[in-house]
Amino acid sequence: MPDNTLQRQQLRQYIRQLRRQLSPAAQQQAATALVTQALNLAQVASSQHIALYLANDAELDTFPLIQALWQQGKQVYLPVLHPISAGYLLFVQYQQDTLLYPNKFGIPEPLPACHRLRPVNQLDIIFTPLVAFDAVGNRLGMGGGFYDRTLAQLAPDSHCQVIGLAHSCQQIETVPTEAWDIPLQQIITPDHCFNFCSNRRGA
Ligand SMILES: Nc1ncnc2c1ncn2[C@@H]1O[C@H](COP(=O)(O)OP(=O)(O)O)[C@@H](O)[C@H]1O
Ligand SMILES: [Mg+2]
Incomplete structure (x- = not known):
């Protein structure tokens, strides 16, 4: 196995274990802090179509934010x-x-009814989960490459903002990247909002 692949696997294991050690109270506090951080962003205020995810594997819980956005x-x-x-x-x-149904990973998802689908280029914000990130906006996911493939479909002039969500303990010094990794334009943690203007498409 190439060095980079092994290093990425080991980092995933280490950070996933680290975030699973967060207590239920810490998780709840983080989810509440995320609502405050996200609702303070001008681009959230001006957005209408927002993709989120339901937390899995001790990811930052987005449900309070989803409820606030519904409201x-x-x-x-x-x-x-x-x-x-x-x-x-x-x-x-x-x-x-x-209604939600578990997919093959056990993650609940809605049925993909055609009239409820929205193409990526017509979303205003896509909030992504991640396993690890660094101070320049590189993202390491769970290893399936789902977001990399999907975000590669965004047009160069797309207005869609891609924002990662994570616990603070998921920040590492340097993510070992691969050519296909799509970097993030912003990352929100419960106590910080990182901006990576140079990662904007067309920048
Ligand atoms: N745009 C893409 N087209 C085709 N395959 C891709 C694309 N992006 C990622 N992949 C594949 O997905 C797999 C997992 O990607 P990786 O970046 O390691 O996962 P993750 O982003 O979930 O951490 C890799 O084998 C990679 O080749
Ligand atoms: Mg990737």
């Missing part, structure tokens, strides 16, 4: 494994009464 009348979308193009995600509208 503000925003349209929220969740990622769904593409039923035909393996390795890609679709974004499907998520409302309070939407």
Whole structure:
């Protein structure tokens, strides 16, 4: 196995274990702090179509933020494994009464009904989960490459903002990257908002 691949695997294991050690109280506090951070962002205020994810494996819990966005009348979308193009995600509208079904990873997702799908280029913000990030916006995911493939479909002039969400303990000095990794334009942790202007498309 190449050195970089091994290092990425080891980092994933280490950080996933670290975040699983957060107490339920710490998780709850982090989720509440995320609501404050996210609602303070001008681009959230001006956005209508926002993709989020449901937390899995001790990821930063987004549900309080989803509820706050619903309250503000925003349209929220969740990622769904593409039923035909393996390795890609679709974004499907998520409302309070939407039924969810576990996918092959056990992560709940809505049914990909055509009239509820929104193409990535028509989303205003995509909030992504991640395993590790660094101070220049590099993202290490769970290893499936789902977001890399899906975000590669964004047009160079797309207005869609890609923002990573993470616990502070998920920051590392340097993410060992691969050519296909899509860097993030912003990362929000419960106590900080990082901006990486140079990672904007067209920058
Ligand atoms: N745009 C893409 N097209 C095709 N395959 C891709 C693309 N982006 C990522 N992949 C594949 O997905 C796999 C996992 O990617 P990786 O970046 O290691 O995962 P993650 O981003 O989840 O940490 C890799 O084998 C990579 O080749
Ligand atoms: Mg990647």
